[in-house]
Amino acid sequence: MKRKIIVxxxxxxxxxxxxxxxxxAEDKEEPEIVxxxxxxxxxxxxxxxxxxxxxxxxxxxxxxxxxASIKPxxxxxxxxxxxxxxxxxYASFQNNNYYFGYNTNGYLPWRMNDTSGxxxxxxxxxxxxxxxxxxxxPAKGEKIHNTWAMTHWSGFLGLNFHYPFDRAPKWGxxxxxxxxx
Numbered sequence: 001m002k003r004k005i006i007v008x009x010x011x012x013x014x015x016x017x018x019x020x021x022x023x024x025a026e027d028k029e030e031p032e033i034v035x036x037x038x039x040x041x042x043x044x045x046x047x048x049x050x051x052x053x054x055x056x057x058x059x060x061x062x063x064x065x066x067x068a069s070i071k072p073x074x075x076x077x078x079x080x081x082x083x084x085x086x087x088x089x090y091a092s093f094q095n096n097n098y099y100f101g102y103n104t105n106g107y108l109p110w111r112m113n114d115t116s117g118x119x120x121x122x123x124x125x126x127x128x129x130x131x132x133x134x135x136x137x138p139a140k141g142e143k144i145h146n147t148w149a150m151t152h153w154s155g156f157l158g159l160n161f162h163y164p165f166d167r168a169p170k171w172g173x174x175x176x177x178x179x180x181x
Contacts, residue, residue: 077154
């Protein structure tokens with residue numbers, strides 16, 4: 001009996017320690033991705049990421065990015081990246097258009113697809129719609145992980161340079177996991 005109680009306590013403590021790193025639904029107050037470090041690019045208008053978060057409906061994943069300010073510029077991309085089932089995905093606002101894509105081999109080329117979105121200039125939020133059917137149909141409870149966001153050059157002279165200006169969270173880390181609801 002004593003052993004069962006100890007095992008139960010270990011399970012409870014483990015669950016409590018894991019839950020803060022998991023987000024089950026949209027939460028602008030507790031986003032999966034937060035820019036927690038100062039970078040020189042934070043001073044440049046339109047390059048500073050504040051946070052990013054995920055939410056989903058029955059057929060779409062919605063990726064929202066909060067910026068310090070939004071000033072859509074030619075050749076500027078704002079992207080959120082994540083992984084699911086060994087595939088890397090992204091949602092992006094580039095050159096005043098909305099895209100999503102994926103990569104299965106860890107190298108180039110990334111597949112790029114047009115999609116829809118919303119640009120909320122009053123609250124500095126970009127919201128990108130990604131069809132769940134196009135990103136492997138993640139089921140309820142499945143995890144999206146390795147989440148991060150960046151601002152980058154995009155589409156200059158027909159080339160896509162994805163060198164990040166701002167990265168959230170800081171270099172070498174990822175944001176919280178998101179679970180499909």
